[in-house]
Amino acid sequence: MSEPISALNGARFDGIARIAEAGLTGMITLRGDLASKPVKAAVAAVTGAKPPGQGQISFGKTGAAGWMSPDELMLFCPYAAAPALLAKAEAALGRAHALAVDVSDARAVFRVDGAAAREVMGKLFPIDFAPGAFEPGRLRRSRMGQIAAAVWMEQDGGFGVICFRSVAGYAFALLKEAATPGSAVGVY
């Protein structure tokens, strides 16, 4: 049995913001009618959170639920607990027309913290990260440089970013470049 290992094994960089690959993260993709009872129950079973509204991420005791599209959520949970939580979600879904899959190893997760975090994100995404426009609980799927990525703001003001695992190296290089010491622009 081989050891599970995240895309960049927790790589870090300190610049005008702190960049960290978040390491192993449990992720369950959930598709279905987001307003239906079984889907709501599955979200609660995995994350302890309420289903997020459009463009939002909601936080619960065991994880978070991010709104990916009108019929899709990404559920975050502890990596080791993902298989058991998936079984709980499937039990909650029952015979409902819905799909839940453990995709923990499909993506890389990054954290971006620090005073200039908004600015680092602003350099890479075509999104307005101004205070008031992008606040904790907001989630947006977009592009970071040339790759698809989702970005959200945690309750502590730090950012989370996910992208496909195969482009994790490119994503980390982008984030590092954008956080180069001395590269602050001072817009936010």
Next chain:
Amino acid sequence: MLILHCPYCGVSAEETEFAPGGEAHIKRFGPGASDEEFRDYLFARENPKGVHFERWRHAYGCGKWFHAARCTVTLEVFGTYPAQTTEPPQAIRDAISAKRPGWSWREFE
């Protein structure tokens, strides 16, 4: 630079987040379509100077298809609407009429 509003995500985003999908509201005739109807379905496209209807996909976002009504001259976007429709909704037609009185596009006006 176009700024389009994704009706599913509820966000206005710039063009690079989207993928263009060509002309909207293309009608396939049949069964029993004539050769001419099938040819036009495959190849005949509008190339207007002014009001135009297109399909776009929020490729880097939710991944959903939607429709956009815009002006090919000024790049003004009159509105976007979900793909689950075979013709422009009245609200979109009204928005275009307010800016381009007397417009027409294929059988719509």
